[in-house]
Amino acid sequence: xxxxxxxxxxxxxxxxxxxxxxPQTAQQPPQIKHKLAIKPSVKISLILSKMKNFKKPKLxxxxxxxxxxxxxxxxxxxxxxxxxxxxTKTRVKIAIASPQVSADxxxxxxxxxxxxxxxxxDSLDSELNNIKFPxxxxxxxx
Amino acid sequence: xxxxxxxxxxxxxxxxxxxxxSAIIFxxxxxxxxxxxxxxxxxQSPLNEAKANYTAQLTKYNIANENYITAKSNYIxxxxxxxxGEAFTKTKEYLSQVDELLLVYxxxxxxxxxxxxxxxxxxDKSTLDGVLDEQIILIEDHKNQVQQTxxxxxxxxxxxxxxxxxxxxxxxxxNKIIVTFDIAQTEYVxxxxxxxxxxxxxxxxxxxxxANNTLFLNWQSEIADIKDKTxxxxxxxxxxHQKIKEDKNNSFQIKQTNQIIQRAKDELKRSKNLFEEMLRxx
Numbered sequence: 001x002x003x004x005x006x007x008x009x010x011x012x013x014x015x016x017x018x019x020x021x022x023p024q025t026a027q028q029p030p031q032i033k034h035k036l037a038i039k040p041s042v043k044i045s046l047i048l049s050k051m052k053n054f055k056k057p058k059l060x061x062x063x064x065x066x067x068x069x070x071x072x073x074x075x076x077x078x079x080x081x082x083x084x085x086x087x088t089k090t091r092v093k094i095a096i097a098s099p100q101v102s103a104d105x106x107x108x109x110x111x112x113x114x115x116x117x118x119x120x121x122d123s124l125d126s127e128l129n130n131i132k133f134p135x136x137x138x139x140x141x142x
Numbered sequence: 143x144x145x146x147x148x149x150x151x152x153x154x155x156x157x158x159x160x161x162x163x164s165a166i167i168f169x170x171x172x173x174x175x176x177x178x179x180x181x182x183x184x185x186q187s188p189l190n191e192a193k194a195n196y197t198a199q200l201t202k203y204n205i206a207n208e209n210y211i212t213a214k215s216n217y218i219x220x221x222x223x224x225x226x227g228e229a230f231t232k233t234k235e236y237l238s239q240v241d242e243l244l245l246v247y248x249x250x251x252x253x254x255x256x257x258x259x260x261x262x263x264x265x266d267k268s269t270l271d272g273v274l275d276e277q278i279i280l281i282e283d284h285k286n287q288v289q290q291t292x293x294x295x296x297x298x299x300x301x302x303x304x305x306x307x308x309x310x311x312x313x314x315x316x317n318k319i320i321v322t323f324d325i326a327q328t329e330y331v332x333x334x335x336x337x338x339x340x341x342x343x344x345x346x347x348x349x350x351x352x353a354n355n356t357l358f359l360n361w362q363s364e365i366a367d368i369k370d371k372t373x374x375x376x377x378x379x380x381x382x383h384q385k386i387k388e389d390k391n392n393s394f395q396i397k398q399t400n401q402i403i404q405r406a407k408d409e410l411k412r413s414k415n416l417f418e419e420m421l422r423x424x
Contacts, residue, residue, distance in 0.1 A: 066164065107424070110345045114417045117338040120331050121414055124407045128254060128324050133313050134200065134247055136240055137207065140233060140301035142217065142294060 192246075192253040199246040203239045210236035230294040237301060241285035244312075248278050251316060255323055262333040263326035264380060270319050277312050314392045321386065321399050325379055328406050332372050335410055339365045342417055349424045361420050368409050368416075375406035 186194070213232035217225040252274055260267050284304050291297055343362060350358050382399040386392050 106345060107421075110342055111421055113338050113341055114421060117334050117417070118414050120334055121411055124328065124331055124410065128320055128327075131247075131250060131254065131320065133316055134203075134243055136203075136243070136308070138240070138301045138305035138308070140210075140237070140298045142214065142229065142298065 189253040189257050192250040196246050196250045199239075199243050203243045206232070206236040206239040226294055230297070233294065233297050234288060234291060237288045237297060237304075238285065240304070241281055241288065244281045244308075245278060245285075248274055248281070248316070251319060255319070258323045258327045259330035260326055262329045264329060265322050265326055267326075270322060273315050273319060277315060280307060280312070309391070310389055314386075314388045314390060317392060317396050318383075318386045318388055321383060321396055321403070324400070324403050325376070325383060328379075328403055328410070329376060331410060332376060332406070335372070335413060336369070338417065339369070339413065342420060346420055346424055354423055357423060358420070361416060364416055365413065368413050372406050372409040375402055375409065379403045379406060 209232045213225075213229040217229035219225075252271070255267065255270060255274075284300065284307075287300055288297070291300070343365070346358055346361075379399055379402040382395065382402060386395045386399065
């Protein structure tokens with residue numbers, strides 16, 4: 001045996017020994033990865049197994065439809081609640097912006113009259129000019 | 143093993159029952175919600191309903207017009223009995239839709255009248271309603287005559303008669319009625335302008351600072367200017383209105399009157415910013 005071969009075998013032995021003597025914590029990461037890889041597949045397999053109980057396709061479609069309707073309703077409710085929250089926010093802002101007005105009923109009354117009048121002014125832009133007499137072709141001749 | 147299969151089957155049955163029950167409940171809820179929305183949408187005002195009816199009838203009229211034109215060209219091209227029969231059917235249907243369109247339009251004009259404010263109007267609404275009712279009766283009479291026709295030759299004279307009636311009576315009267323509505327509405331808003339400017343002026347006088355007195359005086363002069371100009375334009379519009387003919391084409395007079403009414407409206411609209419400005423200052 002040559003010296004080089006002896007030195008190589010010694011290095012190899014050291015590597016083997018060091019691997020054997022590694023603490024357990026160092027060995028865990030690959031196991032953790034393995035566990036993470038398992039969990040989604042476990043969940044999917046559970047769902048699939050549950051779905052398999054519903055042998056009839058009609059039931060499956062009904063369930064899917066119901067879930068979809070429920071989700072849509074929830075979404076609409078959330079949207080409407082958000083809109084109402086936004087509206088309440090704007091109302092609160094107006095109240096804060098003019099605190100003195102609330103203490104003066106005469107001012108409020110005058111302001112209301114002006115507001116109503118402005119609406120009536122806007123009503124002047126009515127569609128009366130747009131309800132023109134329809135154009136009718138009465139040249140009926142054969 | 144058989145016991146296990148029995149338990150599985152019973153579990154499946156309970157699951158199926160629950161699924162069915164929940165499905166029924168959700169469907170009921172969904173149908174209630176959609177029904178509620180449809181009801182709320184359906185509750186529209188008579189004016190909006192009249193507008194919708196008019197739009198729908200216009201569509202029907204256009205379809206009937208196309209069918210009539212097609213049937214007419216076929217008859218003129220082929221001159222067969224069946225082509226003539228088809229031309230008669232389509233022309234009769236077309237004239238029926240014309241009558242229906244006119245009736246729906248007049249009901250729309252009626253609803254605009256109902257929607258206008260007559261408290262300060264210089265006109266009697268009942269007189270206008272009478273004119274509209276008279277025209278509706280004439281159109282309904284024409285519609286009955288069309289329904290009673292049996293040959294193609296009977297239709298052109300009916301169409302010609304309707305055309306003359308529209309040109310010499312219905313159109314001039316309806317156009318004048320619409321202008322009357324417009325003047326009445328403007329008169330009402332003008333009277334409201336008077337009320338609001340007076341109440342605002344009274345309120346401001348009690349709160350104005352000496353520093354803002356000049357502003358207030360200028361505001362008052364501006365309001366007075368608007369009042370004078372609006373009143374002058376309204377008087378001119380009413381004078382023009384009296385000259386509008388009801389037995390012949392009056393489109394030029396209608397246009398003139400509308401221009402004067404628009405001037406009155408524009409003057410009134412100047413007050414919008416003035417009122418808000420004065421309330422901001424106070």
